[in-house]
Amino acid sequence: MKLVNKLLMAGAVLALAACNDPSGLGGSDGASAGAGVIGTGLPSDPTSVAYFQQAVGDRVLFAVDQSTISTQNQTVLDGQAQWLKANSDFNAVIEGHADEQGTREYNLALGARRANAVREYLISRGVAADRLKTVSYGKERPIEICSEEACYERNRRAVTVLSSGLTG
Amino acid sequence: MxxxxxxxxxxxxxxxxxxxxxxxxxxxxxxxxxxxxxxxxxxxxxxxxxxxxxxxxxxxxxxxxxxxxxxxxxxxxxxxxxxxxxxxxxxxxxxxxxxxxxxxxxxxxxxxxxxxxxxxxxxxxxxxxxxxxxxxxxxxxxxxxxxxxxxxxxxxxxxxxGEGGYFDSRVVFVSESGPKNDRRKRLAIMDYDGANVQYLTDSSSIVLAPRFSPTGDRVLYTSYESGFPRIYVLDVGNVKRRVLQQTDGTMSFAPRFAPDGRTVLFSLEQGGNTDLYALEIASGRQTRLTNAPSIETAPSFSPDGKRIVFESDRSGSPQLYVMRASGGEANRISFGQGRYGTPVWSPRGDLIAFTKQNKGRFHIGVMRVDGSEERLLTASFLDEGPTWAPNGRVIMFTRETQGEGGRASLYSVDITGRNLKPVRTPDGSSDPSWSPLQN
CATH class of the missing domain: 3.40.50.10070 (TolB, N-terminal domain)
Structure with missing residues (x-):
């Protein structure tokens, strides 16, 4: 029953979510990877995608060339794991990204390392492995576009993008 | 007469x-x-x-x-x-x-x-x-x-x-449009001088790093068409494409043909680790060439098909290595300051072109195949991805400008570092691959 309600709601906001995302937080940063992309719902609903993105936090950042999960990242990922365990009708694709310093190929591999580090951590916190996929966008999908560390540090990220578990 | x-x-x-x-x-x-x-x-x-x-x-x-x-x-x-x-x-x-x-x-x-x-x-x-x-x-x-x-x-x-020419040749590349945080990419092909541009794919999914076959009839590239990066092969004549490599839960990228056109080298990522593989196109037989927890990518064959130069961060930072085509032990050949990537063996066999990153600048350079006589040909905010002219005397590459309005375009330079100049294309452009001389 709960799932049905949520999917109906998701359907209702889908059209909005697709074009109305000024925060830069919503949805997938790249092409839709994996199962169906879904609406974000209301941030006040703790079972909504919006809540996951904003209250739990859908992304962690990395140091230059690194894929280590920092203590700060662990807190965010602990929250993600808890949420995913409580909302088992969602799966996730973890998108790894790099900043623009570095070659295209190396950054693809580096983004994969980051995405996988997050996936491993979530699994270690009890999320079922078959609910978590990874993809790397390397330096192809920056969210910040200046060529300074202030932007780079926000681009070196792994984003946990929720997808409906029904088709995943 | x-x-x-x-x-x-x-x-x-x-x-x-x-x-x-x-x-x-x-x-x-x-x-x-x-x-x-x-x-x-x-x-x-x-x-x-x-x-x-x-x-x-x-x-x-x-x-x-x-x-x-x-x-x-x-x-x-x-x-x-x-x-x-x-x-x-x-x-x-x-x-x-x-x-x-x-x-x-x-x-x-x-x-x-x-x-x-x-x-x-x-x-x-x-x-x-x-x-x-x-x-x-x-x-x-x-x-x-x-x-x-x-x-x-x-x-x-x-x-x-007294050298072979290179004018009757083509370049396959990625045509880019849109702002930096919403870049659209599609494959395009043109004459070496930028004339006769044709588009080979649409821009509905990210496409990266096309590579010509040794006869110029096919192109390997990486596409996110499936949602995940996978290697495709495209027939230049009829523009038909098919996925070449897919294993669920993995990414494949950085493909390059062997000189005989029958084998493809590429990077396969599994569980966050990227290694080099060879794939026989006809049989689909896949051979693992490296097995290390480090990143191994950007492989390129020597023209005789006996050796492979590639990029690895096994030493702690990305450097260039050469190994036999069958895999096994690899010798590091880059020892200068900075990070090295995307090595490409010259069609003449004498030099390896590469991307170098040092002190916040990028360079295209060449070195002998044993790593000696390194020579940097360019310097800018971001130069990368060299490709050789058919005669091994000129290199084309991607140059991207800095900042919010950053835009990628193609440049060429000769192996002495002279004659650096832009290659005119209709939009932004990146990842050139130079064909052999046409028949």
Whole structure:
């Protein structure tokens, strides 16, 4: 029953979510990877995608060339794991990204390392492995576009993008 | 004597470099780095009939642009001429061309009849007062006039430098549009000089790093069409594509053909770790070449197919390594300061081009295959992804500008670091791959 309600709601906001995302937080940063992309719902609903993105936090950042999960990242990922365990009708694709310093190929591999580090951590916190996929966008999908560390540090990220578990 | 060739495709073989090399003083040694370009004159090719006039004029312009574009030649403007060429068969007045300091003179004639184009040309060493090689004729469809111009220019370049040419070649690349945080990419192909751009895919998903097959008939590339990066192979003739490598839960990227065109090297990522694999296209048989927790990517074969140069961060930072084509132990060849990536073996086998990142700047460079004699050819905010001209004397690469308005475009530079210049494309562009000379 709960799932049905949520999917109906998701359907209702889908059209909005697709074009109305000024925060830069919503949805997938790249092409839709994996199962169906879904609406974000209301941030006040703790079972909504919006809540996951904003209250739990859908992304962690990395140091230059690194894929280590920092203590700060662990807190965010602990929250993600808890949420995913409580909302088992969602799966996730973890998108790894790099900043623009570095070659295209190396950054693809580096983004994969980051995405996988997050996936491993979530699994270690009890999320079922078959609910978590990874993809790397390397330096192809920056969210910040200046060529300074202030932007780079926000681009070196792994984003946990929720997808409906029904088709995943 | 004029040799009549019926096809477009035979000319290069008729002029082996070793013969050209003996043709007197008119000679450029490319490897020494040319500081003073050789002056040449290419008076408008003579149209056989009035209807051939336009084609003759355009063809002459492309020949001149090819030659001057190398940085090795300088065109004497026609306003300086003291005599004209109105009859292709008439004897050349060497004194008139000496007087305007044209060291090389290229004359030609163009015939158009029934959609067919014929081009005849001769090259003269003005100061020796002799013809350089024999006259030559190309024939083909009128649509192929640019290719015929490139063929003529290749022959001239070859006769004067003793090296193979590179003008009758194509480049496959990624055409880019849109802002930096919403970049659209699609595959495109063009002549080496930026003419005749055609699009091979749409921009509905990210496409990266196309690579020509050794005969130029197919292109490998990475696409996010499935939501995950996978390697595709595209037939240039009919623009049909198929996925070449897919294993669920993995990413495949950085593909490159073996010199025989039957095997593909690529990077496969599993569980966050990227290693090198070889895939036999016909059988689908996949062989693992490296097995390390580090990143192994950007592989490129030596032209004899015996060795592979690649990029790895096994030492702690990305560096270049060479190993046998079957895998096994690898020798590090890059030892300078900074990080090295995207190594590409020269078609001549003598050099490896690479991307280098050092102190916040990017460079395209070359080194010998043992890593010695490293030479940086460029420097900018972001230069990457070198590809070799078919003759191994020129490199094309991606240059991206800094900041919010950052835009990627193609540049070329010769292996001495001279003649750095942009390659004109309609939109932003990246990831060039240079074809072999066309047949």
């Amino acid at each position: 004029i040799r009549i060739l019926t096809g477009l495709l035979i000319a290069a073989a008729l002029f082996p470099a070793s013969l050209m090399a003996q043709d007197g003083p008119l000679r450029i040694e490319i490897t020494e780095g040319v500081i003073e370009p050789l002056p040449f004159a290419v008076p408008g090719f003579v149209p056989d009939t009035p209807e051939a006039a336009d084609t003759a004029r355009q063809l002459t312009q492309v020949i001149a642009a090819d030659l001057t574009g190398t940085g090795l030649f300088r065109e004497i403007p026609s306003s300086a001429y003291i005599s004209q060429i109105t009859d292709f068969a008439a004897p050349v007045q060497y004194a008139d061309w000496k007087a305007v300091n044209a060291q090389a003179l290229i004359t030609g004639a163009v015939g158009v009849s029934g959609g067919k184009l014929t081009v005849r040309f001769r090259v003269y060493d003005v100061f020796s007062g002799a013809e350089l090689g024999n006259g030559l004729q190309f024939a083909g469809g009128i649509d192929g006039w640019r290719r015929m111009a490139h063929k003529v220019a290749d022959a001239v370049y070859s006769r004067i430098t």
